[in-house]
Structures are given as structure tokens and as C-alpha cells.
Amino acid sequence: MNIAVLGSGTIGQSWCALFLAAGHEGFAYDPNPNRELEIREFVTNSEVTLRALGYQHAGSLTGFCFTTDAAKAVKGAQVIQESAPENLALKQELYRIIESALDPKSTILSSTSGLTLDMLQIGFSDPSRILIAHPFNPPHLIPLVEVLGNELTAPDLIEWALSFYEGLGKVPIELKKSVPGHVANRIQAVLWQEVLHLAKEGVASLSDIDKAIANGPGLRWAIYGPNQLFSLAAGAKGLEGFIDHLGPSFQGWWSAAGHVELDFDTRQFIEGQYPRIDENECRAMKAHRDHLICQILNAKKL
Ligand SMILES: NC(=O)c1ccc[n+]([C@@H]2O[C@H](COP(=O)([O-])OP(=O)(O)OC[C@H]3O[C@@H](n4cnc5c(N)ncnc54)[C@H](O)[C@@H]3O)[C@@H](O)[C@H]2O)c1
16 A cells, blocks of 8 residues: 655654555655654664565555655655644644545544644634544554544544554554543553653652552553453452452542642752653663563563
């Protein structure tokens, strides 16, 4: 399939690596010409991991072209994965530029984390062929894609998008309603607020709370979601049994949860507890993270 990736930063590069590894071809567009080399390096660097996940074309740049011309990128593309900066006016302007060059049957999938579909649709005279398809970073590894259409969406386009991502080895879910931040980021945001709240209250340090999550519930969450896990905890009594047993405690913890502003004080607090790491260490930790994600994904296939 011919796929165009618009915006070749963090998310665009990762999408490119995945699409190429799955045997697709196409263009990547970015106004910054330096991104071409970055994509080529990204594809090469992700080869081992993607190959370990079973992508036979991992590392191949066959059929890959880079352009600084957005209209050229979308010509002949069946799928456009838009990963331009999170700026509504910029995305709408980009859509205006590409619209006349689009194949009328092509589908535009926006990676946006925070913009709503109705805002994005304003960028098109035919709003029926754009969906939100929000990945989790890095999209070449993390399976989740949150797919959202609305009443203007062409019939069957959501089903088509779900099977498109499934075909790429992803785990897409359909969002039935537009809410700021979609689903998974909203849950992350609530969790992080409580992390900061507990740390600011002096209950535990930020790094100890990281340890608590990565070595406690985080391990289970990689296998099942919280509903399934809580249901399992109560055995044959299921979630109902769990609520009978621990519901009142959860209700109390919800009431005790805190509210945090990301203001100057909080930022000072975070910086005091969590010193920055340098580029080299950051790169090494990301490689370690990706290696382990790959191992977990492969273990889940067993
Ligand atoms: N970073 C994440 O964790 C993450 C996760 C999921 C979704 N997203 C979404 O993906 C999108 C891209 O985010 P990112 O983190 O890759 O940003 P980024 O800043 O890393 O990359 C954006 C790229 O877009 C390019 N660009 C600038 N102007 C452009 C234009 N007019 N048209 C096309 N490209 C242009 C930039 O040069 C840059 O290479 C955003 O909508 C964001 O919400 C980000």
C-alpha cells in the first residue's frame, strides 16, 4: 500500500519505520529537510527490534521517499498518517494544501493527542474521510491506536481503519465519543496527578513511586486491564465480588485523591527530585525500554 506520513518528528519517524517494516511504501513529508536523514537512521536503528517482532521488511528503505512538498507526498497515497505539530491552525493549513492533491478514496488518519475531530474536519471541504488515529509513543512498538470518527465520517471507514491497524500488528480500539485527551492519556493524566500529589505530600519520593508502579500494578497492566485484573482478584465472584470486598476502600481513596497544578512550585518540586539526564543516558534508557517492550510483546504472543 502507498502511505504518506505528514510530519516526520518523534511520531512520524516511528510510523514510517513501522509502515516500511510491514512492507508498505510511500512518502514522508516534513518542511525540515534534516528529517530525511533522521528517518533513515530511525529505520536502521529500529531494525533489530522490529525484526524480533516479526516484521520481515524491518530496516528496509525500499519504496521510501522523502519530500518537503506536502502535496507531492499525498499524490497516489491510499493512506495519510498525519503527524504534524499539535497546532490546529497549522494542521488545517496543511489539509488545505494537500486537499486538491488527494485521491478521493484516500483516508487521512490524524495522530493528534489533544485536538478534536470536528476541529480537524473544518480543514477539509469533504470531512468524511478524516479520522483520528492516536498512537502511543513509540508507535512502531506500542500496539495501542485509538480510532475515532463521528457523524460526518464515511460509512465503514472506522471498520476499515481498525482492520488497517490490525493488519499492521496493532491493537486499535474505537472511541465512540470525542473527549479531550482520548482514553489512555486521560488515564495516564489522572494517575500522574496522584503521583505528584502523593510525592508533594511527602508520602514517597517520585522515584520510589515510579518503582511502585513499574514493579507493582504496571507489571499486571501489561497483561490485562484493571477491570479484568480486579475481576480475577475476586475469582468466580468477578467484579461484583471485588466491589463487595474492596469497593468501600476504593471509594475512600477516590475521595482522598489530590489535585495538583503544574505551576512554578510543582515544577520546582519535580526538578528538585528528578534531575535531568544527559542525551546519551536518555538514548540508552530508550533503547533499554524498547528492548523490554519487544520482549514483553513477544512473550504475550506465546
Ligand atoms: N510525542 C508523543 O508522545 C505523541 C504521542 C501520540 C501522538 N502525538 C501526536 O503526534 C503529532 C506529532 O507529534 P510529535 O511529538 O511527533 O511532534 P514533533 O514536534 O516531534 O514533530 C512534528 C514534526 O512536524 C514538522 N512540521 C512543522 N511544520 C509542519 C507542517 N506545516 N506540516 C507538517 N509537518 C510540520 C516538524 O518539522 C517536526 O518534524 C501531534 O499531533 C501529537 O499530538 C504525539
